[in-house]
Amino acid sequence: MKQILIIEDDENLGKSLKKIMSDEGMIVHLVTSLKEARELTSDTLDVIVLDWMLPDGQGIDFLRELRAKNKTVPVIMLTARTDLVDKVLGLETGASDYMTKPFESRELIARVRVQLRDKNTVKGKEEILVAGKIVINLIEKEVHYDKKRIVFTKMEYELIKILTENPKQTFSREKLLDKVWGYENFPTTRTVDTHVLQIRQKTSDDIIETVRGLGYRLGAIL
Helix, strand or coil, X not given: CCEEEEECCCHHHHHHHHHHHHHCCCEEEEECCHHHHHHHCCCCCCEEEEECEECCEEHXXXXXXXXXXXXXXXXXEEECCCCHHHHXXXXXXXXXXXXXXXXXXXXXXXXXXXXXXXXXXXCHHHHEEEXXXXXXXXXXXXXXXXXXXXXXCHHHHHHHHHHHHXXXXXXXXXXXXXXXXXXXXXXXXXXXXXHHHHHHHHCCCCCEEEEXXXXXXXXXXX
């Protein structure tokens, strides 16, 4: 499970973000000061969500500390500052992304997912995702099914990857829309049906199982 550190002194916002991310299956650590953050910072973190203004200092200084120690964990900066110069400063200091308050929680979750997806820390056996007849090379983003390479579109790839990563989990169409298409391009649930059909046509009818009234999960392809 992915580990997220939220450094936010707004108690209501922090608890809200922690609940939402926990519901997404992430392990979330919430702290309200830089002192607490320094005690929790480790190489096991996958993403840090960092507020700019904190009771005992500025988040930007904490970010400088991380980068000075060659820690490459993605950091999403949160701030009420709206000036372009502040955004540029954050990004040039090493922030992976930048969000201005107020913001929609769903958008932040989508941005966290982008950082998790792009984080190039996959090594060794984790480069390859295997489930039955499906073999996915996560570095090359190539999919083999029944020992044959299958050419998928970007969205088809993301869809089969999510299902393969969670072989026993049933996803609603809405959840798949949120995870695959994200906040920037949120189409209708029929888009999911269309992509499932396209994946089946390129592989087999039983690669993705329809769970009546619930959604989809990886099929019985072992």
